[in-house]
Amino acid sequence: MICKNGGVVSGYVAKGNCACKCAFGYEGENCEIVIPCKASHPLAPRCHKYHGKIIGFIAYKDCSCLCNEGYYGKYCHEPKKCLNSTLEVTCLNGGKVTGTFGKCMCICPKGYHGRDCGRAERCRSGPRHRPCLHNGKPVGTYGNCSCDCTDIGYHGSHC
Secondary structure (H helix, E strand, C coil), X not given: CCCCCCCEEECCCCCCCCEEECCCCEECCCCCEECECCCCXXXXXXXXXXXEEEECECCCCCCEEEECCCEECCCXXXXXXXXXXXXXXXXXXXXXXXXXXXXXXXXXXXXXXXXXXXXXXXXXXXXXXXXCCCCCEEECECCCCXXXXXXXXXXXXXX
8 A cells, every 4th residue: 555645554464544634734545645725624714704715734834715806815705906997987087986896986086977987068158267148158168168149149259
């Protein structure tokens, strides 16, 4: 009988009770199977409690958590921070991504709104943020405002 991976033969040939006593982390008739890290490993409950599963092999002493997408850390307990241009959200017009994985959102600069900062706000005043005079109407979108003086008898950039 040959025991592998540091296993030791025990028993007596004459009595017919020879068997391999396997080294830590191995099992099987000849200690040929490397035992994977399992749910009974002390690390497993923490991996599962958060956002991961246990991987590795006991014999190699490399049991660790494999984190689900969007998480990291020894126990997969840290949500990844959002980055600009992720699959979740891409912020336009100078918007900045904030939040954590699964909850990413954009903080839009002045004059823009919407999930991705892609919609410019309608003008509430004329050019250079000055009011339209004589009942002129502000038209356009943020950064491109003008005053509509049509039909009120005035003209000029602010009526």
